[in-house]
Amino acid sequence: MTRLAERPDLSIIAEWIAPRTRVLDLGCGDGELLQHLARRKQVSGYGIEIDDEHIPECIRAGVNVIQMDLDAGLSEFDDDSFDYVVLSLTLQAMRYPRRLLEEMLRVGRQGIVTFPNFGHWSARVQLALRGRMPVTRALPSTWYDTPNIHLCTLKDFESLCREMGIHVLEKRAVDHRHKSGLGLRLLPNLLGEIALYRFRRG
Amino acid sequence: MPDPLPPDSVGLVAPQTHHFTEPLKLSSGGVLPEYDLVYETYGTLNPGRSNAILVCHALSSNHHVAGYHSPDDRKPGWWENFVGPGKTIDTRRFFVVCCNNLGGCFGSTGPASINPATGKPYGPDFPIVTVRDWVESQARLSDVLGIERWAAVVGGSLGGMQVLQWAIDYSARLAHAVVIAAAPKLTAQNIAFNEVARQAIRSDPDFHEGRYYEYGTEPRRGLRIARMLGHITYLSDDIMAEKFGRDLRAGRINFDYNVEFQVESYLRYQADSFVGKFDANTYLLMTKALDYFDPAERTGGDLARALAPARADFLVVSFTSDWRFAPARSREIVKALHDNDLNVSYAEIRAAQGHDAFLMRIPQYLEVFGAYMNRVAEALP
Numbered sequence: 001m002t003r004l005a006e007r008p009d010l011s012i013i014a015e016w017i018a019p020r021t022r023v024l025d026l027g028c029g030d031g032e033l034l035q036h037l038a039r040r041k042q043v044s045g046y047g048i049e050i051d052d053e054h055i056p057e058c059i060r061a062g063v064n065v066i067q068m069d070l071d072a073g074l075s076e077f078d079d080d081s082f083d084y085v086v087l088s089l090t091l092q093a094m095r096y097p098r099r100l101l102e103e104m105l106r107v108g109r110q111g112i113v114t115f116p117n118f119g120h121w122s123a124r125v126q127l128a129l130r131g132r133m134p135v136t137r138a139l140p141s142t143w144y145d146t147p148n149i150h151l152c153t154l155k156d157f158e159s160l161c162r163e164m165g166i167h168v169l170e171k172r173a174v175d176h177r178h179k180s181g182l183g184l185r186l187l188p189n190l191l192g193e194i195a196l197y198r199f200r201r202g
Numbered sequence: 203m204p205d206p207l208p209p210d211s212v213g214l215v216a217p218q219t220h221h222f223t224e225p226l227k228l229s230s231g232g233v234l235p236e237y238d239l240v241y242e243t244y245g246t247l248n249p250g251r252s253n254a255i256l257v258c259h260a261l262s263s264n265h266h267v268a269g270y271h272s273p274d275d276r277k278p279g280w281w282e283n284f285v286g287p288g289k290t291i292d293t294r295r296f297f298v299v300c301c302n303n304l305g306g307c308f309g310s311t312g313p314a315s316i317n318p319a320t321g322k323p324y325g326p327d328f329p330i331v332t333v334r335d336w337v338e339s340q341a342r343l344s345d346v347l348g349i350e351r352w353a354a355v356v357g358g359s360l361g362g363m364q365v366l367q368w369a370i371d372y373s374a375r376l377a378h379a380v381v382i383a384a385a386p387k388l389t390a391q392n393i394a395f396n397e398v399a400r401q402a403i404r405s406d407p408d409f410h411e412g413r414y415y416e417y418g419t420e421p422r423r424g425l426r427i428a429r430m431l432g433h434i435t436y437l438s439d440d441i442m443a444e445k446f447g448r449d450l451r452a453g454r455i456n457f458d459y460n461v462e463f464q465v466e467s468y469l470r471y472q473a474d475s476f477v478g479k480f481d482a483n484t485y486l487l488m489t490k491a492l493d494y495f496d497p498a499e500r501t502g503g504d505l506a507r508a509l510a511p512a513r514a515d516f517l518v519v520s521f522t523s524d525w526r527f528a529p530a531r532s533r534e535i536v537k538a539l540h541d542n543d544l545n546v547s548y549a550e551i552r553a554a555q556g557h558d559a560f561l562m563r564i565p566q567y568l569e570v571f572g573a574y575m576n577r578v579a580e581a582l583p
Contacts, residue, residue, distance in 0.1 A: 022543075046540055052566050055549045056573040059517070066536060066548045076537045 007032070008178030009088055009114045009194050016112060016170060016198050017043060021083035024108060026070055026100075027090035030054050031063030038062070045082065071095045074103040082108040089194070091115045093147040101164065105201050110169070114196045117173065119153030119189040137176050138193040154189040157197065165202035172196040203270040203278075210286045211278065212244045212293055215269035219309060220346050226304075226339060229494075232329030236318070239343050240309030241265050241301035244285065245293035247349070252583045254349045255291055256340065256376075257281065257300040258357030258364035261432070261488045262480060264308035267300045268293075283563045290572045291356065295579045299347065304339050305331045305487040313483030314415060325483060326412030333360075333495045337367045344375065354378035354578045355514075358560035359527065360488070363495045366535065369512040370497055378578050379514040380571070383524055383560040385531035386505050386538070387496035392526065395435055396489040399428035403482045412483055425482045426473035433472045438523035438556035505534060506541035515545040517574040519567065521559040522552050547574065 010033045017023060019041040025034050028047025031054070037043035046064045049055060058065035068076075071094060085108030087100070092115050094100050104111040116138035117123075123134035133143040141148065152160075154173060161168055173192025174180045184191045207213050219240045226234045242265050247254060257267050259280070268285035270278055284290040285298055302310040305328060313328040320327075344352070355376045357365045362384025369379045388396075403409060406424030414420050437445075446465040461467045501507035516539050520532035529550050539546040549570040553559040559567070 044543070046546075052552070055547075055566075056569045059547050059570060059573040059577060062577065064540075064545050064547055066540070066546070067550045068533070068548075076533060076540075078541065081541075 009174070009196060010036070012172055012174070012178070012196055013086060013088060013112055013114065014040070017041065017084055017086075019043065022081070024048070024074075024077065024082040024085045026074075026085065026087045026104070027093075028054070028058065028063070028065060031058035031061040031065060033086065033088070034058075034063045035061045070100060073099065074107050077107045079106055080109060084108055084110050084112055086112045088112075088114045089116065092149070092151050094150060097150045098160065098164070101160075101166070105166065105199075110198060110200045111166075112196070112198050113157075114194055115152065115157070116148070117154055117189065117192045117195045118151040119155065120193050121190050124190075136193070154192060154195050157195065161197075161199060166199045167202040168197055168199045170196075170198040203273045203275050205273075210288045211282065212269035212286050214273070215242055215244065215266075215271065215279075217242050217265060217271075217309060220343065222339070222342060224342070226335065226342075228329050228335045229332040230330050234304070234311065234329065237304060237311035237339070238309065238315075239301045239304070239311075239339060241299060241343060242267060242269075242279075243347075244268055244298045245296050247297040247347075248582075250583060251348055251350065252353060253296050253579075254344075254347070254352050255296045255298045255578075256344070256352045256355045256368075257285070257291070257298060258336075258340070258355065258361035258368075259300060259303065260357070260359040260361045261492065262429075262476070262485070264306060265300045265302040265310075266308070267298065281561065283561065284571070290568060290575055292575070292579065295582075296353065296575075299343075299349075301340060301343055303331075303336045303488075305484055305491075307481035307484040312481065313412070313487065314481045323413075323415040325415060328483065328487070330490050330494075331487060332491050333363050333367045334371065336364055336491070337371050340364070340368075341372055341375065350375065352376040353582060354380055354575070356380040356382075357384075358382040359384060359557065360492055360495075363492075366497060366509075367495075369514045369516070370509060371511075373511045373513040376514050377581065378517070378574075379512075380517045380519075380574065381532070381535060382519045382571075383521055383527050383532075383557055384518075384535065385527040386498065386534050388493055389531075393493050395431060396493055399431050400486055400489055402427035402431070403486060406482075409482070412486075414482070420477075421482045422477045425477050425480065425485060426470075428482075428485055429473045429476040429480075430469040433469060435526045436556055436558045438525065438554055440523060440554045441556055444554065505538035509538045509542055509544075512539070512542065512544060516547070517571070518546060518548045519560075519570065520548075520550050521555070521557070521567075522550060523554050524557045524559060526557040 023045035025047040085104040126134040173188035263280040266279040267281045268279040287294050302308040305312045313324045317324040355365045355368045362381040365379045365381045403424035406421030408419045409421040449464040498505040498508040520529035536548045551567045
């Protein structure tokens with residue numbers, strides 16, 4: 001699995017997921033997380049993806065993929081039907097992120113979310129000093145041409161979790177090398193480029 | 203047949219017929235004491251007999267899936283786009299089988315066949331057959347061919363419904379199920395269209411209560427209208443607008459009832475080419491089989507419970523502009539499958555062609571279907 005090395009947020013998620021569980025991967029892309037989990041951890045489940053080009057990729061990878069729009073909700077999935085519901089680097093592109101988080105915890109016993117941290121120092125510097133919308137490694141699009149319409153910081157996300165009664169079980173902030181050294185542990189909201197959370201209903 | 207023959211065509215093919223003498227008990231309670239099934243095969247059955255694909259056909263098609271019956275044939279089989287050497291259902295890897303369903307009019311026993319009890323055509327005495335009965339008869343054909351387990355059972359529209367039924371009734375006899383442009387049951391609107399088609403046929407003065415063979419005639423007018431109606435539901439509003447718009451054949455309005463708009467010409471052409479080739483009683487039977495199809499009937503309307511016996515891996519495909527069996531209907535199937543923890547992939551193909559899209563070479567459809575069939579081939583024992 002060399003490709004997972006290119007998306008180390010996925011390898012952290014893979015570490016968090018217990019073997020022989022059931023996973024729903026929202027915005028599963030080409031299915032690499034589920035393929036990895038199936039091979040290494042006997043995990044079963046489904047990926048949801050809207051993008052045409054990813055559907056045959058998932059099929060080739062032997063991953064169950066269901067083509068649908070996440071913004072339409074997860075009403076086709078029953079309560080508690082998965083051990084984990086994963087949303088990696090997709091929350092910020094959702095039209096109704098709060099509603100989707102609610103849905104994730106209805107359908108799954110645990111949720112795993114990763115997102116680009118808008119509180120990263122480089123974003124702060126660009127906005128504060130240059131007065132421009134940040135364009136960073138984790139957020140490479142310009143403001144007028146970005147799928148990312150609901151950006152947030154670690155603090156914002158945690159405050160939403162408190163408001164929604166979501167209990168965070170594990171949290172990680174990583175830099176672009178997806179390392180989380182001492183600095184990142186002390187100042188995650190300033191130094192973290194990608195935030196990762198594992199949580200359950202409170 | 204084109205000359206030279208394209209390398210990805212199966213070329214000249216010949217149907218075969220098997221006569222079954224073991225009586226077939228039908229869902230209706232009726233019994234067919236004996237019957238014929240006509241079928242075609244392409245490719246070679248491997249020594250392990252593990253590479254067989256069963257194709258189930260839709261309402262008005264038949265066992266002639268691919269290739270040509272004679273060098274003079276102008277048109278190939280109905281799924282030539284997908285079946286052949288190197289194609290989606292690759293006949294170099296798979297042994298492909300399709301039979302004309304019971305009640306059909308292309309060689310399998312149907313209403314136009316002679317009823318051994320009377321020496322006359324069955325006509326309206328031919329029992330109503332259901333999707334379950336078809337699957338039962340196809341399972342018997344599998345026995346005849348020595349195929350214990352299909353690598354995949356594949357079908358579009360009414361064919362997709364047969365695939366679902368296979369997955370329920372003979373769960374151990376198929377590894378993969380490909381359900382294209384189907385629905386778990388018809389809606390009231392679907393049934394309404396079928397009823398108009400049936401009324402068109404049955405109210406034709408040449409129908410003679412279904413015994414028209416004895417009068418040396420057939421309900422041509424009724425069958426034409428039924429076919430026209432069918433074609434309207436196979437196409438989308440958009441594709442009709444694109445193909446015909448309000449184009450006039452003569453370039454101007456004539457203020458009469460002859461063919462004026464191109465779409466009228468299209469419907470009349472479709473109707474004309476259907477009549478003489480298709481038996482009106484078979485049309486009635488096929489629409490009834492569609493209406494009755496509802497595997498969840500036995501589980502109190504719970505499709506997930508109906509599919510509980512299924513063990514196959516599934517590919518479900520729908521087309522965005524299909525309003526006859528809309529994507530939402532395929533998603534009902536997908537939900538019932540993942541409720542049972544079955545392996546299922548679902549693709550919603552963006553296509554303007556409506557229900558008929560399942561017959562067409564649409565790049566994303568080819569890509570998805572091809573990727574899946576490749577997986578089927580790679581998993582062959």
